[in-house]
Amino acid sequence: MSRQKLMGWGRTAPSFGDLQLPRSEEDVLHALGHGPVIARGLGRSYGDPAQVSGGVVLDNRGFTTIGEISPDGVVTVEAGVSLHELLKVTIPLGWFVPVTPGTRQVSVGGAIAADVHGKNHHVDGSFGDHVLSMRILTPVGAFDVTPTHHEDLFWATIGGMGLTGVVTSVTLRLTAIETDRVLVDTTKHRNLDSVMDAMRTGDDAYRYSVAWVDCMTKGASMGRAILTRGHHAGVDDVEAVTLAGPTNARLRVPVDAPSGLLNPFTIRAFNQLWYRVAPSKKDREIQGLSTFFHPLDGLNDWNRMYGRRGFVQYQFAVDDYHGDVVVKAIERLSSSGVPSFLAVLKRFGPGNHGPLSFPMEGWTLALDLPVGPSALPGVLDDLDDLVLDAGGRVYLAKDARLRPDAVRAMYPRLDDFLTVKQTYDPDQRLTSDLARRLNIGGQH
Amino acid sequence: MENAFGQPQRVIVLGGSSEIARAITKKLVAARAHTVVLCGRNPELLAKASEEALDYGATATPLVHLDAEHPASATTTVDEAFAAAGGSVDLVIVAVGHLGSQADDETSPEAALAMMNVNFTWPVVALTEVRNRLVAQGSGRILVISSVAGMRVRRSAYLYGGAKAGLDRLADGLADSLEGTGASLQLLRPGAVRTRMTAGLADMPFMTGPNEVAEYVMAGLSTNQRVIWSPPVLRWVYLILRHLPRQLWRMVMDR
Numbered sequence A: 001m002s003r004q005k006l007m008g009w010g011r012t013a014p015s016f017g018d019l020q021l022p023r024s025e026e027d028v029l030h031a032l033g034h035g036p037v038i039a040r041g042l043g044r045s046y047g048d049p050a051q052v053s054g055g056v057v058l059d060n061r062g063f064t065t066i067g068e069i070s071p072d073g074v075v076t077v078e079a080g081v082s083l084h085e086l087l088k089v090t091i092p093l094g095w096f097v098p099v100t101p102g103t104r105q106v107s108v109g110g111a112i113a114a115d116v117h118g119k120n121h122h123v124d125g126s127f128g129d130h131v132l133s134m135r136i137l138t139p140v141g142a143f144d145v146t147p148t149h150h151e152d153l154f155w156a157t158i159g160g161m162g163l164t165g166v167v168t169s170v171t172l173r174l175t176a177i178e179t180d181r182v183l184v185d186t187t188k189h190r191n192l193d194s195v196m197d198a199m200r201t202g203d204d205a206y207r208y209s210v211a212w213v214d215c216m217t218k219g220a221s222m223g224r225a226i227l228t229r230g231h232h233a234g235v236d237d238v239e240a241v242t243l244a245g246p247t248n249a250r251l252r253v254p255v256d257a258p259s260g261l262l263n264p265f266t267i268r269a270f271n272q273l274w275y276r277v278a279p280s281k282k283d284r285e286i287q288g289l290s291t292f293f294h295p296l297d298g299l300n301d302w303n304r305m306y307g308r309r310g311f312v313q314y315q316f317a318v319d320d321y322h323g324d325v326v327v328k329a330i331e332r333l334s335s336s337g338v339p340s341f342l343a344v345l346k347r348f349g350p351g352n353h354g355p356l357s358f359p360m361e362g363w364t365l366a367l368d369l370p371v372g373p374s375a376l377p378g379v380l381d382d383l384d385d386l387v388l389d390a391g392g393r394v395y396l397a398k399d400a401r402l403r404p405d406a407v408r409a410m411y412p413r414l415d416d417f418l419t420v421k422q423t424y425d426p427d428q429r430l431t432s433d434l435a436r437r438l439n440i441g442g443q444h
Numbered sequence B: 001m002e003n004a005f006g007q008p009q010r011v012i013v014l015g016g017s018s019e020i021a022r023a024i025t026k027k028l029v030a031a032r033a034h035t036v037v038l039c040g041r042n043p044e045l046l047a048k049a050s051e052e053a054l055d056y057g058a059t060a061t062p063l064v065h066l067d068a069e070h071p072a073s074a075t076t077t078v079d080e081a082f083a084a085a086g087g088s089v090d091l092v093i094v095a096v097g098h099l100g101s102q103a104d105d106e107t108s109p110e111a112a113l114a115m116m117n118v119n120f121t122w123p124v125v126a127l128t129e130v131r132n133r134l135v136a137q138g139s140g141r142i143l144v145i146s147s148v149a150g151m152r153v154r155r156s157a158y159l160y161g162g163a164k165a166g167l168d169r170l171a172d173g174l175a176d177s178l179e180g181t182g183a184s185l186q187l188l189r190p191g192a193v194r195t196r197m198t199a200g201l202a203d204m205p206f207m208t209g210p211n212e213v214a215e216y217v218m219a220g221l222s223t224n225q226r227v228i229w230s231p232p233v234l235r236w237v238y239l240i241l242r243h244l245p246r247q248l249w250r251m252v253m254d255r
């Protein structure tokens, strides 16, 4: 047995487990014969869901087959395929993934387990909404599930953070594209009210929309923001039609930056620069898919910029009646002196049947925060209370510090989830550091 | 499990009724700790510590008997504590210790033995078993409460200081041995602390209260630093004190 240090993208709270690379269903089923065990994708979750200290961690990268794409865009892929590799195959054939997070470096298994959302959630829903069927290996056997067959296992697995079983293959429906370009409208907003207004009234006219908000300015320009919205460009929108897949990153952050490099001063300077250089308004700008969807993927290991102590991301969702929580959260941060890079603000459409799926209709805000300031743990606990009071929730794929009782209140269908888990994992073998920390199933 | 800020959920305190340990426990419970296994000798003091932890929001505080004068019993105590924790343990605090009375103890071989047992041998046996457990777990921290008294041993407390010196140096090596296991060890080196143990002694320079020590511990847990000094300035003070010529050292410290 070889123990390996495993941690999430935020590089906090590492633990050691036995990392295995199963290559067949037998390998996986064998590993599921004992606990504790959990699957791991590309480790792009921020906290601790893809690790289990002292247990077995199943690297899903042994499952990398991509099937034929049917004429109507249905494809079956194995769970270890990354969206990056998938897009390399699909874009040249005129297909895009139905939902992509802010990075292509996630596996299909990870996209299912977190039920990831993209800039199009308000129109297209989350990743799970585009899945037609899956094959899931559980401690009680293998299941082929769809939204209507073994639907309990299907939906518990969508957003279930790997705790219901190991997904081995997924059939999903792709989105047709005519070009590899996006038509982008950009607007600059002096404050939070202005950008939220624009999003509330205008997002429905766009397939993709996201705002970057500066959380370090106070007073009248608190929450100044840049809103970018767009559509896939059609053949008539471009001079020459191209359909090129993504390329690999060429740059890499080679070593950990000193902790403290990203401090209130440097972050404020960065945010300022970013706001100043953005155009105040730009219409129908033509951008490449990568530039628009995955701007950070050009630089490998950028998380090392946060230094040895790492960082956390805080992402929450609240419904439309509680948009004020977004304002209050940013106020709380900007007044506490806790530095934060640009925050990402989005609108969500309705959620789905996944009992632990994160999206709910309304707003979502995501904040990157370097670990270090002694006020940070307390400030985030305060934000939890704000979010809880508003009936909102925090995203488990980003979490590294919630309280168990808060999770229970934020995910009212947790008990439904645990019932399904008990059916397919009666000995509670599937667990993770996250599951132990939040008490959401599995052995301690 | 511990969170991104080094805040543990399941904690074992060996020497749970010590005032420093109690102050730390309160802060841990106010953050994320829900289970605190309190190990100690005096049932009344333990009950008090337990009440306090529950007040601050702990949901379980199992009590385990500990007798530091019998080092061979340390293994059993640690095993019982891990069983009582009911899941993977995030932090083990080694807070067993006894200041003793140098003047009385230095002429008594029995007393010297007892001082070594309580301040050195028992903790070392316990650490050995804790180490095995955490390595198997693949995660978890140890916090060893050392003392600045072990940085340079004073004539006026050489039994206590000598035992702490041994524990401190040993723990430093043990910490290195944990590299690559997922477990880790941090040393707390407090200066004089106002507690029962020091009651009656005059206030000393850099003396703190237990709560202040606990603050430094909370900050130290989040940074992973090997040594947590309390107050932090003692790091520099002792850098100088340790290298003072003996005459001067004795003038300053052994008045």
Ligand SMILES: Cc1cc2nc3c(=O)[nH]c(=O)nc-3n(C[C@H](O)[C@H](O)[C@H](O)COP(=O)(O)OP(=O)(O)OC[C@H]3O[C@@H](n4cnc5c(N)ncnc54)[C@H](O)[C@@H]3O)c2cc1C
Residues within 6 Å of the ligand: A009, A038, A039, A040, A041, A042, A043, A044, A045, A046, A049, A050, A060, A079, A080, A100, A101, A102, A103, A105, A106, A107, A108, A109, A110, A111, A113, A114, A115, A116, A117, A118, A160, A161, A162, A163, A165, A166, A167, A168, A296, A397, A398, A432
């Ligand atoms: C720069 C960046 C931007 C991001 N942007 C977004 C965004 O816009 N929207 C969004 O929703 N998320 C976003 N994320 C989060 C990311 O999409 C999710 O955390 C995703 O789950 C990561 O996938 P992964 O393959 O790295 O999985 P890991 O992080 O390795 O694992 C995540 C979970 O998936 C489970 N899992 C992995 N493989 C399987 C399998 N085969 N079967 C069952 N369970 C499995 C694991 O057990 C774990 O619980 C972003 C992350 C980064 C780093």
